[in-house]
Amino acid sequence: MRDDLDKILLGENQIQQRLDELAEELRVEYEHKDLTVVGVLTGSVMFIADLLKRLPIRLRLDYIGVSSYRGSTAPSGDLVLTKKLGLDVRDHDVLVVDDVFDTGATLGRIRRMIGELGPRSLKLCVFLEKEIPHAEDVPVDYVAFRIPNEFVVGYGLDYRERYRNLPYVATLRQEVIGEG
Ligand code: IMP
Ligand code: MG
Numbered sequence: 001m002r003d004d005l006d007k008i009l010l011g012e013n014q015i016q017q018r019l020d021e022l023a024e025e026l027r028v029e030y031e032h033k034d035l036t037v038v039g040v041l042t043g044s045v046m047f048i049a050d051l052l053k054r055l056p057i058r059l060r061l062d063y064i065g066v067s068s069y070r071g072s073t074a075p076s077g078d079l080v081l082t083k084k085l086g087l088d089v090r091d092h093d094v095l096v097v098d099d100v101f102d103t104g105a106t107l108g109r110i111r112r113m114i115g116e117l118g119p120r121s122l123k124l125c126v127f128l129e130k131e132i133p134h135a136e137d138v139p140v141d142y143v144a145f146r147i148p149n150e151f152v153v154g155y156g157l158d159y160r161e162r163y164r165n166l167p168y169v170a171t172l173r174q175e176v177i178g179e180g
Contacts, residue, residue: 015144030059035095037059045164101126101129125141
């Protein structure tokens with residue numbers, strides 16, 4: 001698997017250290033609120049697990065499933081809902097957690113969908129934000145890392161459903177992406 005990688009962008013220690021800071025910000029914000037964390041499947045699972053271990057406050061956890069990238073590195077445009085929210089979030093403080101804010105299309109849609117369910121507050125938290133002019137004007141409240149506009153894998157992020165289990169974030173070698 002390592003042979004497929006070009007360079008490591010964010011190392012394991014760097015990620016874990018940043019999560020300490022981010023969790024502290026979230027603790028201050030939510031400790032006296034009624035937090036429901038909504039993870040966006042599947043890319044956010046590693047981020048959520050590491051983040052919530054550091055957040056010793058009362059909270060609920062649910063997941064929403066959407067699929068937008070169909071096995072490639074370019075967006076398909078369509079967003080398919082693959083898992084609905086199970087918990088009632090009306091009057092709760094909702095924090096949506098996702099792996100990456102790329103064009104913003106996915107989080108824009110999710111924000112509107114959850115907003116219609118009547119939460120008391122609604123904020124967004126992403127592991128990565130790409131440094132590009134975003135097509136959608138969606139306010140992202142918490143960002144762990146800002147990265148250049150490159151396709152990355154690891155720490156939950158996939159290329160064709162692979163590499164999610166890497167504990168760091170890396171770019172792929174061109175040959176791997178080019179194999180079609
Ligand atoms: P957006 O809607 O363009 O903001 O991106 C939506 C989804 O595309 C993310 O939730 C990821 O699943 C996927 N994605 C975007 N950039 C990357 C990347 O660099 N690596 C892996 N998946 C990505
Ligand atoms: Mg995703």
